[in-house]
Amino acid sequence: MKSIILKTASNYLLPLLLLFAVFILLRGHYKPGGGFVGGLIASIAFVLHSFANGLQNTRKLLRYPPGAFIPVGLAISLLSGLAPMLIGKPFMSGEWLSVQVPIIGLIGTPLFFDIGVFFVVIGVTLTILFTISESIL
Numbered sequence: 001m002k003s004i005i006l007k008t009a010s011n012y013l014l015p016l017l018l019l020f021a022v023f024i025l026l027r028g029h030y031k032p033g034g035g036f037v038g039g040l041i042a043s044i045a046f047v048l049h050s051f052a053n054g055l056q057n058t059r060k061l062l063r064y065p066p067g068a069f070i071p072v073g074l075a076i077s078l079l080s081g082l083a084p085m086l087i088g089k090p091f092m093s094g095e096w097l098s099v100q101v102p103i104i105g106l107i108g109t110p111l112f113f114d115i116g117v118f119f120v121v122i123g124v125t126l127t128i129l130f131t132i133s134e135s136i137l
Contacts, residue, residue: 002052010052017045025118026104026111035114039121046122047129055133066130069123077116080109 021042028034050058059065084093096108104111 002054007052010048014045014049017048018042021045021118025114028114029105029110035117036121038114039118040125042118042122043125043129046126050130050133055130059130062126066123066126069119070127073116073119073121073123075116076119077113080112080116083109083112 021038023038024033024041025035025038028038046058046062049061081092084095085091087095089095092109092113094108094110096106100106
């Protein structure tokens with residue numbers, strides 16, 4: 001039997017943890033954090049939800065299989081590395097827009113690389129943990 005306290009807490013913690021994961025992702029350019037740590041925090045949010053509400057409910061919440069996030073993240077990261085080549089710069093050069101966005105700061109190719117890493121980490125972590133979880137049941 002699932003704990004009602006854990007179930008209620010996980011329903012409140014999921015959006016908070018996802019918001020914190022995005023904060024850590026966006027903060028990673030200037031301070032510790034980034035796509036890897038943000039992706040782990042987002043994965044933990046979904047794992048907590050699956051503990052409290054069951055794996056099938058968490059899969060429904062995600063809408064896509066976790067493995068689908070891996071190629072999306074790889075594509076975003078690859079495109080962020082190729083983008084500077086369009087203006088004659090080397091692969092993976094950091095390029096930024098001249099406009100600052102409130103809260104985020106400068107938007108550039110490193111941000112998109114981190115977003116790609118964020119999705120890859122979520123995809124790999126949840127695929128591994130959900131597969132282990134299914135094999136135990």
